[in-house]
Amino acid sequence: MRSDTPRAPWGLKLAAGAGLFFMLAPIALIFLYAFSSEERTYQWPPPGLTLKWFAVTWNRPDVWQALTLSVQVAAISTAIALVLGTLCAAAVSGTRFFGRETISLLVILPIALPGIITGISLRSAFSLMEIPFSFWTIVLGHATFCIVVVYNNAVARFRRTSGSMIEAAMDLGADKFQTFRHVILPNIGTALLAGGMLAFALSFDEVIVTTFTAGQQQTLPIWMLEELVRPRQRPVTNVVAMVVVIVTLLPILLAFYFSRGGDQTVAGMGK
Amino acid sequence: MTSAVSLQTVSRHFGAVRALDEVDLEVGEGEFFAMLGPSGSGKTTCLRLIAGFEQPTLGQIRIFGDAVEGVPPYRRNVNTVFQDYALFPHMNVRENVEFSLMLKRVDKATRAREAEAALELVKLGGYGDRRPGQLSGGQRQRVALARAIVNRPKVLLLDEPLGALDLKLREQMQEELKALQKTLGITFIFVTHDQGEALSMADRVAVFDFGKLVQVGTPEEIYTKPNSRFVADFVGSSNVLAPEFVETIAGERRWASLRPEAIHLLRSEGGHSALTGTVVSRSYLGATTRLGIELGGTLLHAVVPSGTDVPADGARVTIGFAREALHLMEDAG
Amino acid sequence: MSAIAASSSSAILPNQRGWLGALSDRFWRQPKLFVFLLLLPALLWLGIVYVGSLFALLLQSFFSIDEFSGLINYEFTLKTYAELLRPQNLDVILRTVSMAAAVTLASALIAFPIAYMAARYARGKWKALFYLGIMLPLWASYLVKVYAWKLILAKEGILNWVFEQLHLTWLLDAWLSLPVIGGNSLSISYTGTFLVFLYVWMPYMILPIQAAIERVPTNLLDASSDLGATPMQTFWRVIFPLALPGIVAGSIFTFSLTLGDYIIPQIIGTSAFFIGQAVYAHQGTAGNIPLAAAFTVVPIVIMGLYLWMAKRMGAFDAL
Numbered sequence: 020m021r022s023d024t025p026r027a028p029w030g031l032k033l034a035a036g037a038g039l040f041f042m043l044a045p046i047a048l049i050f051l052y053a054f055s056s057e058e059r060t061y062q063w064p065p066p067g068l069t070l071k072w073f074a075v076t077w078n079r080p081d082v083w084q085a086l087t088l089s090v091q092v093a094a095i096s097t098a099i100a101l102v103l104g105t106l107c108a109a110a111v112s113g114t115r116f117f118g119r120e121t122i123s124l125l126v127i128l129p130i131a132l133p134g135i136i137t138g139i140s141l142r143s144a145f146s147l148m149e150i151p152f153s154f155w156t157i158v159l160g161h162a163t164f165c166i167v168v169v170y171n172n173a174v175a176r177f178r179r180t181s182g183s184m185i186e187a188a189m190d191l192g193a194d195k196f197q198t199f200r201h202v203i204l205p206n207i208g209t210a211l212l213a214g215g216m217l218a219f220a221l222s223f224d225e226v227i228v229t230t231f232t233a234g235q236q237q238t239l240p241i242w243m244l245e246e247l248v249r250p251r252q253r254p255v256t257n258v259v260a261m262v263v264v265i266v267t268l269l270p271i272l273l274a275f276y277f278s279r280g281g282d283q284t285v286a287g288m289g290k
Numbered sequence: 291m292t293s294a295v296s297l298q299t300v301s302r303h304f305g306a307v308r309a310l311d312e313v314d315l316e317v318g319e320g321e322f323f324a325m326l327g328p329s330g331s332g333k334t335t336c337l338r339l340i341a342g343f344e345q346p347t348l349g350q351i352r353i354f355g356d357a358v359e360g361v362p363p364y365r366r367n368v369n370t371v372f373q374d375y376a377l378f379p380h381m382n383v384r385e386n387v388e389f390s391l392m393l394k395r396v397d398k399a400t401r402a403r404e405a406e407a408a409l410e411l412v413k414l415g416g417y418g419d420r421r422p423g424q425l426s427g428g429q430r431q432r433v434a435l436a437r438a439i440v441n442r443p444k445v446l447l448l449d450e451p452l453g454a455l456d457l458k459l460r461e462q463m464q465e466e467l468k469a470l471q472k473t474l475g476i477t478f479i480f481v482t483h484d485q486g487e488a489l490s491m492a493d494r495v496a497v498f499d500f501g502k503l504v505q506v507g508t509p510e511e512i513y514t515k516p517n518s519r520f521v522a523d524f525v526g527s528s529n530v531l532a533p534e535f536v537e538t539i540a541g542e543r544r545w546a547s548l549r550p551e552a553i554h555l556l557r558s559e560g561g562h563s564a565l566t567g568t569v570v571s572r573s574y575l576g577a578t579t580r581l582g583i584e585l586g587g588t589l590l591h592a593v594v595p596s597g598t599d600v601p602a603d604g605a606r607v608t609i610g611f612a613r614e615a616l617h618l619m620e621d622a623g
Numbered sequence: 624m625s626a627i628a629a630s631s632s633s634a635i636l637p638n639q640r641g642w643l644g645a646l647s648d649r650f651w652r653q654p655k656l657f658v659f660l661l662l663l664p665a666l667l668w669l670g671i672v673y674v675g676s677l678f679a680l681l682l683q684s685f686f687s688i689d690e691f692s693g694l695i696n697y698e699f700t701l702k703t704y705a706e707l708l709r710p711q712n713l714d715v716i717l718r719t720v721s722m723a724a725a726v727t728l729a730s731a732l733i734a735f736p737i738a739y740m741a742a743r744y745a746r747g748k749w750k751a752l753f754y755l756g757i758m759l760p761l762w763a764s765y766l767v768k769v770y771a772w773k774l775i776l777a778k779e780g781i782l783n784w785v786f787e788q789l790h791l792t793w794l795l796d797a798w799l800s801l802p803v804i805g806g807n808s809l810s811i812s813y814t815g816t817f818l819v820f821l822y823v824w825m826p827y828m829i830l831p832i833q834a835a836i837e838r839v840p841t842n843l844l845d846a847s848s849d850l851g852a853t854p855m856q857t858f859w860r861v862i863f864p865l866a867l868p869g870i871v872a873g874s875i876f877t878f879s880l881t882l883g884d885y886i887i888p889q890i891i892g893t894s895a896f897f898i899g900q901a902v903y904a905h906q907g908t909a910g911n912i913p914l915a916a917a918f919t920v921v922p923i924v925i926m927g928l929y930l931w932m933a934k935r936m937g938a939f940d941a942l
Binding site: 034041048 | 636640643644646647648650651658661662664666668672673674675676679680683734736737739740741744753754756757758759760762764765766768770771772773774775777779780781784822825826854880882883884885886889890899902903906912915916919926
Binding site for chain 2: 635648
């Protein structure tokens with residue numbers, strides 16, 4: 020097994036190939052079902068292919084409402100996470116202080132603990148404090164677990180930004196704000212963009228915490244969940260499923276593109 | 291001589307570590323001043339205190355008479371050339387050089403003109419559109435220099451400015467830096483661990499060891515009249531002679547230093563005196579040859595002109611030197 | 624150079640940025656205050672909103688519910704925890720932990736060849752393909768992934784169709800007639816639940832293993848084969864031990880995520896509860912917040928133990 024001209028044993032190739040098939044085939048299936056002409060069942064093979072359900076879905080106000088709400092929640096949660104995550108990363112990277120590890124743990128906790136725990140804690144806290152469910156209770160939950168994504172990306176980039184560059188800026192007459200604006204921000208910009216897009220995707224897709232923090236409002240995942248538990252119009256669900264895959268994957272691909280520098284933070288994140 | 295930078299019993303402690311310990315120092319206006327010492331001796335801490343990146347634990351620093359306590363680096367009219375250059379990777383060369391002018395809201399045309407002038411001064415005219423990543427190490431260092439002088443600071447600080455360059459480039463830059471300093475008339479303070487660099491470039495040299503300022507003087511004073519074993523050994527690898535040995539040849543029980551090139555050889559066939567020994571090593575250095583001579587338990591180094599009369603390994607030799615060449619030092623311990 | 628000479632003659636430059644400059648000076652002089660202010664928003668958000676709620680929830684697990692009135696009795700008691708030990712609740716815990724363990728084991732088995740291939744053999748174009756092949760399922764929407772399996776496992780779906788085409792329907796029926804793991808159909812059996820869990824959480828196993836294998840220097844492998852080891856020996860004696868921390872790191876994800884999930888077993892599987900469903904049901908329809916809170920402590924404790932063991936095996940270096 021020389022390392023310069025590696026040839027995989029056929030058994031390994033087969034196992035890896037089968038594994039990849041197992042991972043990708045269900046996603047391919049989602050794309051196919053979106054075009055199925057079957058209305059009442061999940062019949063395979065599809066009796067025919069049609070574009071009709073795209074038009075039907077397009078005209079469904081409930082889908083549009085859910086989509087709009089999801090985009091709004093994701094946008095605001097991402098904005099909050101960007102501010103909090105960046106400030107926190109700057110504080111942790113710039114100095115060594117007592118309790119650094121605690122801060123990192125605190126940031127990671129909402130994503131390390133199962134979502135149901137985050138969800139039920141927030142829900143019981145809302146009910147204790149008699150806060151009614153609203154758009155903002157959803158955002159509160161989402162921003163909590165989005166912070167870690169931005170934080171991780173920003174910390175990784177701060178680590179690669181040399182400390183003497185910040186000193187050089189100060190030395191040349193830039194005060195704290197000018198240093199941030201002219202030197203730090205341009206250097207961590209792409210990392211923030213990548214982190215922001217991941218946070219957006221994470222929020223857009225979130226369902227577990229949302230079931231606890233949303234009242235009557237439906238985000239797109241909540242809408243999907245309803246359809247999964249009590250299917251009403253299957254072809255519409257098929258189309259929505261495909262759209263959701265596309266909407267979540269685009270930012271992931273872009274984030275991958277922006278963080279190619281070696282941070283590998285896309286890979287490092289769980290949900 | 292107006293004082294450009296003055297340190298009054300300045301100390302900087304990091305926990306129990308005394309990075310700088312009660313240092314008193316005056317640097318005159320327009321001086322080319324070197325701070326020399328091994329790594330961890332406090333010379334870089336001293337530079338960072340002047341720049342404002344660190345604050346003294348005790349003592350006071352004045353720059354052109356103004357106490358700078360609590361003055362942030364961005365309000366000090368002092369600029370630094372960093373060891374790793376610290377160029378901004380997201381800006382091109384011109385934007386790097388213009389940076390401080392941009393912050394001062396100097397108009398665009400003036401900015402471009404002054405940046406180009408500064409770049410020309412460091413022989414990089416026309417490089418403005420390049421990215422720092424496209425430049426060689428020597429060019430990056432010149433950009434760092436241009437960026438620091440474009441503002442005409444009162445004091446320019448250089449942290450191991452030539453450390454990352456290869457030997458030939460280093461010698462060339464040494465001369466250019468000296469010329470630049472003359473042109474600008476700015477006070478230069480530079481930090482180095484290379485004694486040759488310090489001696490050849492500086493008007494005056496301060497030698498640091500373990501956070502203490504050991505000796506300040508002109509290169510010649512430092513070289514010929516070291517005040518301690520450390521200075522004698524660190525600056526130019528002088529022979530450091532133990533008090534017992536000095537007593538036998540000079541009659542005084544004190545530490546002394548003796549420059550290798552001050553020693554000359556008297557061929558002695560079988561003669562016996564305190565100054566007769568055996569050649570134990572020989573290194574050919576070109577115009578000169580460095581000999582290791584064992585002298586009754588003391589190893590001395592002598593640098594003699596190369597040639598056919600250089601004694602071979604194992605030869606018995608008697609050494610001689612002028613009485614003034616033996617420099618008795620202060621510390622007798 | 625004359626243009627440059629037009630510069631300040633003082634060693635200290637004046638503040639030309641008004642209050643902004645003054646604020647910057649203030650921050651510079653008090654770096655601790657500055658760091659504190661940077662941290663403050665996140666600390667307020669996470670420390671008070673999040674940890675506060677978490678703490679309030681845990682506190683409630685020490686209250687109990689009055690069985691007659693259905694109201695919460697705000698007195699400190701361990702009664703609710705004792706309730707966890709009732710057979711039907713122990714069943715829920717045992718079922719969830721077994722499922723998490725099975726999913727973790729199967730994930731490791733499937734993930735390892737993929738991670739190994741991606742780390743050691745895939746180069747250039749293949750490497751990018753593997754990367755995307757791993758990232759797409761990892762990041763594709765959770766619900767859509769579950770939905771895809773609803774399509775696959777449906778009676779009229781693709782899996783039954785494949786078995787039929789291969790004339791293997793009898794095999795599927797035999798499997799479904801087995802006790803415990805079987806059921807009336809795939810989508811209402813533990814087998815179905817297991818498959819979906821496996822699919823949804825397995826990608827989290829691949830990346831840590833891949834990272835661990837990539838960190839094995841190739842010259843170590845050359846050294847091993849130079850010393851006369853066969854490829855099999857090199858694998859078991861050198862690569863596998865070094866990849867083990869990666870497997871443990873990945874298992875933290877698969878185990879924890881399976882432990883806390885309540886949506887998958889609700890959509891595909893039997894009507895028996897998993898921990899997540901129990902929490903959901905107790906806090907929702909039953910209104911028994913103390914019991915729901917006590918139930919959430921179970922995964923926290925199990926994960927705490929798990930993390931402690933993983934840390935001792937050096938798994939955190941592979942994250």
